[in-house]
Amino acid sequence: MDKLRIGLIGAGRIGRVHAECVATLPGTTLQWVCDRDTESATRVSRAQGGRVTANPRDVFEAPDVDAIIIASSTPTHVDLLQLAVEAGVPALCEKPVDLDIARVDEFRQQATSAAVPIAIGFNRRFDPHFAYLRERIASGDIGSLEQLSITSRDLKPGATEYLATSGGIFKDLTIHDFDTARSFIPSIVEVFARGATLFSRSIANLDDYDTASVLLIGAAGEQVSITNSRHAAYGFDQRVEAFGSEGLLTVGNVSDTSVRHWSATSVEALQPYQNFFLERYSQSYLLQLSEFAKAVRGEPNRCAGYDDGRAALMLANAADRSARTGQAVSVDLDGMA
Ligand SMILES: NC(=O)c1ccc[n+]([C@@H]2O[C@H](COP(=O)([O-])OP(=O)(O)OC[C@H]3O[C@@H](n4cnc5c(N)ncnc54)[C@H](O)[C@@H]3O)[C@@H](O)[C@H]2O)c1
Structure with a gap:
C-alpha cells in the first residue's frame, strides 16, 4: 500500500x-x-x-x-x-x-x-512496558485487579512561562496518569486529591501545586493511587504496580543498560534512568503513530479517542476541585461534565 x-x-x-x-x-x-x-x-x-x-x-x-x-x-x-x-x-x-x-x-x-478517525495523543498507552502489563493482567496472571499504583515524577519543573499556561499540575502532568489509569480501569466514579507546594516558590506564585496525590475509585470499587511530583533528584520516575487477587505485577524505571556496578561506595549501581519523557517514552510515540496509521486505513486499532481525552480532562477538573475543597468528587465520565 x-x-x-x-x-x-x-x-x-x-x-x-x-x-x-x-x-x-x-x-x-x-x-x-x-x-x-x-x-x-x-x-x-x-x-x-x-x-x-x-x-x-x-x-x-x-x-x-x-x-x-x-x-x-x-x-x-x-x-x-x-x-x-x-x-x-x-x-x-x-x-x-x-x-x-x-x-x-x-x-x-x-x-x-x-x-x-480522531485520535488523542495519549502515547503512554503504547509504551511497551505498560502494554505488556495490561496483557499479563488480561491473561489472568494476578487474578482480578484490585489496586493500581502509578508513580509519575518529572525530572524538574518546566519553565515558569510554560507552567503559567499549562492549566496546572492535574491538567498538565497527572492527565497522562489519568489516561494510564483508565487504560486499566476505564470506569472511574470518584476522585479524591491533595495538592501541596513543597519546593517551588514560582509554582506557588501561580497558585498551582508542585506535589500531588490522587485516589481514583473504579466502578467496581477498585482503587488507583497516583503519586506526582514536579521534581525527582534521582531522575524521571515512572513506575506502575498492579495488585490483584492472585498476585502482583510491577513496571520499574528504565535505564539504557541493565549492567550494574558494585564498588566501595555503592552496590548494584545502575546507569541513571532514561532522562525525561522524550527518551523514556520514545518508542510509545512511534507505536502510537503506527496505530493511528491503522485507524486511517480503517483497520482495528488501539488509539485513544476524543472521549478518552474528555474523560482525562474531567478527572483533572475533579482532582483540582477535590484538592481545593478537601472533598471527594463524584464523576460520571459518560454524562455531562
Ligand atoms: N504527549 C506528550 O508526551 C506531550 C509532550 C509535550 C507536549 N505535549 C502537548 O503538545 C502540544 C505542544 O506542546 P509543545 O511542548 O511541543 O509546545 P511548543 O511550544 O514547543 O510547540 C508548539 C508549536 O506550535 C506552534 N503553533 C502555535 N499555534 C499555532 C497555529 N495556530 N498554527 C501553527 N502553529 C502553531 C508554535 O509556534 C510552536 O512552534 C501541547 O498541547 C502539549 O500539551 C504532549
Missing part, C-alpha cells in the same frame, strides 16, 4: 518528535510541516522532509494529505480538529484536547460522529 502522506501542524518540542516518527515509520511520509513560526517549520522540514507553510489551511486544503497530526499549542486544538472534520481529514491530536471542558463538550457531538 502507498505511504500515508502526513501533514504536521506545530513544529515545536513534541512536533519534532512526531516528525521524526513519521520519517522513521516505513508506511508514512511527511508531506507538510506547518508552524506559525516558519523558522521552526523549516528546521523540521530540512531534517525530515515536507513542504513548509505558516497557514494550517494550506494543509487542510492540500490534495496530497491523507492525515494530519496536531502538535501545536493546546488552545489551537479544537479549532484545528474542527477544520480536520470539515475537510474530512483524519487527525491525531496532542493532549489535552483543551483546558476548558465546556469547549471540549461543544465540539463533542461533531468529533464523535465524524466520518474520519
Whole structure:
C-alpha cells in the first residue's frame, strides 16, 4: 500500500518528535510541516522532509494529505480538529484536547460522529512496558485487579512561562496518569486529591501545586493511587504496580543498560534512568503513530479517542476541585461534565 502522506501542524518540542516518527515509520511520509513560526517549520522540514507553510489551511486544503497530526499549542486544538472534520481529514491530536471542558463538550457531538478517525495523543498507552502489563493482567496472571499504583515524577519543573499556561499540575502532568489509569480501569466514579507546594516558590506564585496525590475509585470499587511530583533528584520516575487477587505485577524505571556496578561506595549501581519523557517514552510515540496509521486505513486499532481525552480532562477538573475543597468528587465520565 502507498505511504500515508502526513501533514504536521506545530513544529515545536513534541512536533519534532512526531516528525521524526513519521520519517522513521516505513508506511508514512511527511508531506507538510506547518508552524506559525516558519523558522521552526523549516528546521523540521530540512531534517525530515515536507513542504513548509505558516497557514494550517494550506494543509487542510492540500490534495496530497491523507492525515494530519496536531502538535501545536493546546488552545489551537479544537479549532484545528474542527477544520480536520470539515475537510474530512483524519487527525491525531496532542493532549489535552483543551483546558476548558465546556469547549471540549461543544465540539463533542461533531468529533464523535465524524466520518474520519480522531485520535488523542495519549502515547503512554503504547509504551511497551505498560502494554505488556495490561496483557499479563488480561491473561489472568494476578487474578482480578484490585489496586493500581502509578508513580509519575518529572525530572524538574518546566519553565515558569510554560507552567503559567499549562492549566496546572492535574491538567498538565497527572492527565497522562489519568489516561494510564483508565487504560486499566476505564470506569472511574470518584476522585479524591491533595495538592501541596513543597519546593517551588514560582509554582506557588501561580497558585498551582508542585506535589500531588490522587485516589481514583473504579466502578467496581477498585482503587488507583497516583503519586506526582514536579521534581525527582534521582531522575524521571515512572513506575506502575498492579495488585490483584492472585498476585502482583510491577513496571520499574528504565535505564539504557541493565549492567550494574558494585564498588566501595555503592552496590548494584545502575546507569541513571532514561532522562525525561522524550527518551523514556520514545518508542510509545512511534507505536502510537503506527496505530493511528491503522485507524486511517480503517483497520482495528488501539488509539485513544476524543472521549478518552474528555474523560482525562474531567478527572483533572475533579482532582483540582477535590484538592481545593478537601472533598471527594463524584464523576460520571459518560454524562455531562
Ligand atoms: N504527549 C506528550 O508526551 C506531550 C509532550 C509535550 C507536549 N505535549 C502537548 O503538545 C502540544 C505542544 O506542546 P509543545 O511542548 O511541543 O509546545 P511548543 O511550544 O514547543 O510547540 C508548539 C508549536 O506550535 C506552534 N503553533 C502555535 N499555534 C499555532 C497555529 N495556530 N498554527 C501553527 N502553529 C502553531 C508554535 O509556534 C510552536 O512552534 C501541547 O498541547 C502539549 O500539551 C504532549
